[in-house]
Amino acid sequence: MTLALAESRVRQFVALTKPRVVSLIVFCAVIGMFLAVPGLPPAHTVFFATLGIALVAGAAAAVNCLVEQKIDAAMERTRARPLPRGKLTTLHALAFAGCIGAGGLWLLFHLVNPLTMWLTFGTFIGYAVIYTIVLKPATPQNIVIGGASGAMPPVLGWAAVTNDIAPEPLLLFLIIFIWTPPHFWSLALYRAKEYAKAGLPMLPNTHGQKYTRLQIVLYTCALIGVSLLPYAIRMSGVLYLAAALALGGVFLAYSLKLYRSYSDALARATFRFSIVYLAALFSALLIDHYWR
Secondary structure (H helix, E strand, O other), X not given: OOHHHHHHHHHHHHHHOOHHHHHHXXXXXXXXXXXXXXXXXXXXXXXXXXXXXXXXXXXXXXXXXXXXXXXXXXXXXXXXXXXXXXXXXXXXXXXXXXXXXXXXXXXXXXXXXXXXXXXXXXXXXXXXXXXXXXXXXXXXXXXXXXXXXXXXXXXXXXXXXXOOOOHHHHHHHHHHHHHHHHHHHHHHXXXXXXXXXXXXXXXXHHOOHHHHHHHHHHHHHHHHHHHOHHHHOOOOOHHHHHHHHHHHHHHHHHHHHHHHOOOHHHHHHHHHHHHHHHHHHHHHHHHHHHHO
């Protein structure tokens, strides 16, 4: 195998892990690690927990690509992934997911703590099996129910440092859980035809655009309320409160405009801002944690 071919193969395997999605997962987990203690968490714990969580998250993404390769081939957004293009085989993907998933769980069990390993394994099952195989093809509420697995990273990070689960990371879980539907449904709105072609029962196709846009507004309102809970329980201070209100106000403005005058471009902009929202909100929480 030539060097160029080897590099191409590596890129295909990396693409299987959905790096952009995994980077947000890891980011939220690391925030949980730093919020878990007054000072700085142990460097070795942060390193091995981050690596282990990233590997297991990548394995879950690879399984998702494996299960949905026919669906991916029918959608413009995903048809360039390695499996639909024939760059990797099913066996390649299965072996890769097994290796990095097992490696990540081993790291978490032996070099972090068993609680984090089991929580991460449960998250893997939630996404790769319950969401991907059971919920996604069966119900338009797939992202609501399945969003629980995507909301786990702060809990994993907190458990990695403290070997415990406390109310604080559960609030962070709740924020991501409520954030997920308006985030995903913004995408589903402008990809509705692709999801219909793939035969997936996404909310815009089963209940209509108007209903979906209303749900985005309602969930965004709920998200603003939930985002204030860290301040309410004195987990954070005024800096975070100001950031949560400002970011929530912008998100709500996007949602209301989307409800009143829909366009694909606005749905894309709402989807993109939702990612900025979550990253900025958690960054504000971290800055507030050390600023107070």
